[in-house]
Each structure stands twice: as C-alpha cells, then as structure tokens.
Amino acid sequence: MGSNIKINKGVDVKLQGRLESDEIDQLSSSTYALLPSNFHGVTPKMEVKAGDEVLAGTPLFHDKFQEQVKFCAPVSGEVVEVVRGEKRKILEVKILADKELRFKDFGASDPSNMDGEAVKNHLLASGAWPFVMQRPYDVIANPSHDPKAIFISTFSSAPLAPDLDFQIKAELEHFKVALTAMAKLTKGKVHVSVRGGSDSSYLSGISGIEVHEVYGSHPAGNVGTQIHKIDPINKGEFVWTVDVPGLLTIGRLFKTGHFDTSRLVATTGAAMSKRSYFKAYAGIELSKALEGRFDAKSGARLIGGNVLTGATTSHDSFLGFYDYQLTAIPEVEDREFFGWIAPGLNKFSMSNTFFGWMTPNKEYNLNTSLNGEERAFVMSGQYEKVFPMDIYPVQLLKAILVEDIELMENLGIYEVAPEDFALCEVVCTSKINSQAIVRSGLDLMIQEMS
Structure with a gap:
C-alpha cells in the first residue's frame, strides 16, 4: 500500500447540471471522424485516402516525427473524406461506418507473459499508444523514452465529473489487464491514486502497482498534483500517464485483440436537457449523440470535457478521441449592468467579493461570462x-x-x-x-x- 496524500489547497467548484441517473444509452451514427487536432504536437501523415475501406484499428495516419505512433480508425467502413484547411492542414478524416462493425485482429495476448518491448509494440501497432501521455510537456509519450514511473488517477475531482469507479467496476477485468501491461513499460513503479475513503479493494492482488489514497478538493484528482506529491519530475526525467478510458481500451486490446474505443460519455451541465451516460465509439457525430439531450438552437456553449479544461466544440462536430464528458453551460455575450455592485448571491467567489461565500455548498448556474x-x-x-x-x-x-x-x-x-x-x-x-x-x-x- 502506498501513502495517504492530503491536498490542502484547491476548491471544489459546485455547479448545477450533475448526472441524474446511471442510465446508459447505446448510440451510433452513420459517420465517424478522427481529428488530428486532438493530438497536440502531432503532424499527421496520411496512410489512407478517400475511397479506401478500413477496419476498426486500420491506421489512418501517423506522426511525421514519430512514424511508429499510429492513429487508427475507431470504426470500420469507407474513408469518405479527408477534410483539409489552410495550407492543406488535415482537419478531419471521415469514415462512413459499416452497419456491422469489423475489427482488425491484433491477437489477444496476456501481458503478464510479455516483456516491456512486446507490450509497447502491441500498443503501437494497434493505435492504442496515443492514450499514453508524457510528462514533462503533456504530449503523447515518446516510445524511445524510459519512464521512471507511470501514474494513473482513478478519479476526477473536476466540476460535474462522472464517476470513474462506475466505469472501472463495469470492466474490472479489462482494467486489471491494462494495469499489468503498464507495469511492463517501466522499471519503476506504477502509481495508482484513488479517492480517499473510497473502496479500493478491487486493486488488491495486482502486482507491480502502488496504491495511494488522495484526500482534498480539486485538483486532488489531477494526475499532475499526484505526481508532485508522490515522485516529482526533475530535469531529464520522464513519467507516463494514462487515463481510465484509455486503460479500458488497452485492456480490451489485450483481452480481445481488437482496438475498441467504445466508452461511456457523461452529458452534464445546466444547459443539457438529459444528464446521463451514453456509450459510443470515439468520433461519433455529436448531432446524433446529443439528440434529446442538447438543443443546438439554445445558444448554450457545448464543451468537450469539463468546464475547466475542456475545449469548445459544436453540435455538428465529432466526439474527441480523449473525451468522456460533454458539458453544456449558458453562453452570455452581454456584460451585466452594474454587476460589480450587486450582492452576487448567485455568483461563485473565492475572495468574499460577493455574498455567495456564505453558502459554501450551493450549486451555481455559472455561464461563460468572464x-x-x-x-x-x-x-x-x-x-x-x-x-x-x-x-x-x-x-x-x-x-x-x-x-x-x-x-x-x-x-x-x-x-x-x-x-x-x-x-x-x-x-x-x-x-x-x-x-x-x-x-x-x-x-x-x-x-x-x-
């Protein structure tokens, strides 16, 4: 067992629009897309062209500067369009999906019987490597680096974040297999952080990991906070991180031999009419995924991720590669007249500027206004x-x-x-x-x- 970590600084921003049920809708769309903009620092080089037939797991493009890092199709079907912008920059690779999904078979394997190089090659060949992120720089991990440790946070403390324990326990066997694979990628430790006081008994018996209980307000769930408290990074050192949806994808890869990017996505926020989960593959059309959940004509802002770190997206875009939460909040363009002099009972404040500080447990309906x-x-x-x-x-x-x-x-x-x-x-x-x-x-x- 690892250490107990107490985060004394931070704040939980309580917002209206939390999940109302654990109901899961199974969703699909006719078209899917992989967006190179989801992968910071990657210069894509196409491996397919419009008209090509692909399986789920077929490489669509690779990184110009790390050719072994491949980005694969989330579904099978026909590549119908490679959307380009200024200077022929690749914006989207669209796939017209088959009615029945077909997977490229990478072969099921047991990571406990593999060495680190074999595990790495399996992840690279299948397109699962982009789930492995690197600190410093917060980019996709360089496969040639030797990480001193791997860090995994099993909970998110961000506003309106979904319950990752719910997802882990639904695919516990895949999660355990993925942790075993991660332990093969480093000579150091695999640090797994859980929310303080939660049930972490499901992690017992997994070799090569060290479990830490983390207490405190946001950003207690941020992997960067946990790295700093457990084993800080010095110049010349590298650590790798993987989020929970990424681990589940990796676990499915080793158990089934398929690159399966299906994930639970939480729809949250005060401007979301239905706040629950849906299950879909990465790259699904948001217009299909959000039917009956979000009104595109409402003028609200749609965010891929949480309100603190997510990116603005649109109803006619696609689910991002790393997104497992969609948030909608009111969009406000006009400034409030004499807002600074009002008592601010409905405004969040850390500096006691408004009287909202008197109700610390209140949930706020915050908008996009600065x-x-x-x-x-x-x-x-x-x-x-x-x-x-x-x-x-x-x-x-x-x-x-x-x-x-x-x-x-x-x-x-x-x-x-x-x-x-x-x-x-x-x-x-x-x-x-x-x-x-x-x-x-x-x-x-x-x-x-x-």
Missing part, C-alpha cells in the same frame, strides 16, 4: 490558494511570457501541464488565460530541447 476584461497581471496571492504544488505559479507564468528558459526550468516548468492552472483562471481577477500561457511555455521547451 465578468470583466483582461487587466494588469498583478501579485494577489489568489493563485497560491488553489495551486497545491510547491511552485510559484505567477512567477512561472511571467517567466514563460518573457521566454526565459533558465528561469522556467528553475521555477518548475517540467512538472506542470495546462490543466494544473485551470483553477488559477477561475480565481484570477486579472482574467489571465493561464492554461494557454503554460501550453506555449511547454511548446517552447520542446522546441528548445529538440
């Missing part, structure tokens, strides 16, 4: 209240803005990812887009270190 414009980036001490790492967040952001590589290294750039700064954006009176700044800093480090 409640102000970008201002001077001043030292206020607000970031430190919600940032649980032993890092100076404001100083790091300013070092990134001036592109001071040495200072960025000294201030901990190797330990952070954009999601670690999401709460900083929530409490920031200066309205600074911290996550975008961190992403630009990480990209600069990749460029400088390559």
Whole structure:
C-alpha cells in the first residue's frame, strides 16, 4: 500500500447540471471522424485516402516525427473524406461506418507473459499508444523514452465529473489487464491514486502497482498534483500517464485483440436537457449523440470535457478521441449592468467579493461570462490558494511570457501541464488565460530541447 496524500489547497467548484441517473444509452451514427487536432504536437501523415475501406484499428495516419505512433480508425467502413484547411492542414478524416462493425485482429495476448518491448509494440501497432501521455510537456509519450514511473488517477475531482469507479467496476477485468501491461513499460513503479475513503479493494492482488489514497478538493484528482506529491519530475526525467478510458481500451486490446474505443460519455451541465451516460465509439457525430439531450438552437456553449479544461466544440462536430464528458453551460455575450455592485448571491467567489461565500455548498448556474476584461497581471496571492504544488505559479507564468528558459526550468516548468492552472483562471481577477500561457511555455521547451 502506498501513502495517504492530503491536498490542502484547491476548491471544489459546485455547479448545477450533475448526472441524474446511471442510465446508459447505446448510440451510433452513420459517420465517424478522427481529428488530428486532438493530438497536440502531432503532424499527421496520411496512410489512407478517400475511397479506401478500413477496419476498426486500420491506421489512418501517423506522426511525421514519430512514424511508429499510429492513429487508427475507431470504426470500420469507407474513408469518405479527408477534410483539409489552410495550407492543406488535415482537419478531419471521415469514415462512413459499416452497419456491422469489423475489427482488425491484433491477437489477444496476456501481458503478464510479455516483456516491456512486446507490450509497447502491441500498443503501437494497434493505435492504442496515443492514450499514453508524457510528462514533462503533456504530449503523447515518446516510445524511445524510459519512464521512471507511470501514474494513473482513478478519479476526477473536476466540476460535474462522472464517476470513474462506475466505469472501472463495469470492466474490472479489462482494467486489471491494462494495469499489468503498464507495469511492463517501466522499471519503476506504477502509481495508482484513488479517492480517499473510497473502496479500493478491487486493486488488491495486482502486482507491480502502488496504491495511494488522495484526500482534498480539486485538483486532488489531477494526475499532475499526484505526481508532485508522490515522485516529482526533475530535469531529464520522464513519467507516463494514462487515463481510465484509455486503460479500458488497452485492456480490451489485450483481452480481445481488437482496438475498441467504445466508452461511456457523461452529458452534464445546466444547459443539457438529459444528464446521463451514453456509450459510443470515439468520433461519433455529436448531432446524433446529443439528440434529446442538447438543443443546438439554445445558444448554450457545448464543451468537450469539463468546464475547466475542456475545449469548445459544436453540435455538428465529432466526439474527441480523449473525451468522456460533454458539458453544456449558458453562453452570455452581454456584460451585466452594474454587476460589480450587486450582492452576487448567485455568483461563485473565492475572495468574499460577493455574498455567495456564505453558502459554501450551493450549486451555481455559472455561464461563460468572464465578468470583466483582461487587466494588469498583478501579485494577489489568489493563485497560491488553489495551486497545491510547491511552485510559484505567477512567477512561472511571467517567466514563460518573457521566454526565459533558465528561469522556467528553475521555477518548475517540467512538472506542470495546462490543466494544473485551470483553477488559477477561475480565481484570477486579472482574467489571465493561464492554461494557454503554460501550453506555449511547454511548446517552447520542446522546441528548445529538440
């Protein structure tokens, strides 16, 4: 058994629109798509063209700079279109799906009887490797690197996050097989973090893992927070991470030999009319997936992921490769007249500016308004209240803005990812887009270190 970890800084942003039932709808669509924009830092090189027939698991494209990292079709059918943008940038690879899904057979195998290289090659060949992410830089893991450890968070503490335990226990055997496979990929430990006080008995008997109980408010569920508390990253070191839906896909691969990207997706948020789960393959048409759940004419903002770290998407787009939550919240363009002088009983506040602080358990119907414009980036001490790492967040952001590589290294750039700064954006009176700044800093480090 590992350690008990207490996160003393952070805050749970309680929002209206949580899941109302565990009902699961089985959904499909006629067209699916894989979006290269889901894979940060990847330059896609096509392996198919319009008119080609593919199986689920057939490579559609690979990374120009890491040819062994392949991105495979989530369903079988015909490639009907490769959508390109400016300078022929690949935006979407669309597949007209077969009525009966056909899988490419990669062969079922037992990872406990395989060495690390064999496990790695199995993941690379099947298209499951993109689920393995790397710190530093928060990008798809480089297969040539040797990670000092692998980290897995079995819960999410983000607003309106679905219950990952529910998904794990529904496919427990696949989850255990995937953990066994992960243990083969590192000479170090596989750290598995569970929510403090929850039942983690299902993890007993799995060799090669160390279980940690994590207590506290968000971002307790962020894998970056857990890495910092368990085994921080130093310069020249690498750790890998895999989320729960990715592990379940990997587990199915080893048990069945199929690249099966089916996942439970939670529809949440105050602007979502039906808040429950649906099961579908990655890349499903959102217009089909959200029928009876979301009104595209309502003017609400649709987000792939949670409200803190998700990306704005649209009703006519497709389910992202890493998305297992869709959130809809009210879209507001007009600023509130004299909003700063109102008592703010329905406004979330960390600084006691509004009287909402008097009802800490209240669920808020927050919208997209920033409640102000970008201002001077001043030292206020607000970031430190919600940032649980032993890092100076404001100083790091300013070092990134001036592109001071040495200072960025000294201030901990190797330990952070954009999601670690999401709460900083929530409490920031200066309205600074911290996550975008961190992403630009990480990209600069990749460029400088390559």
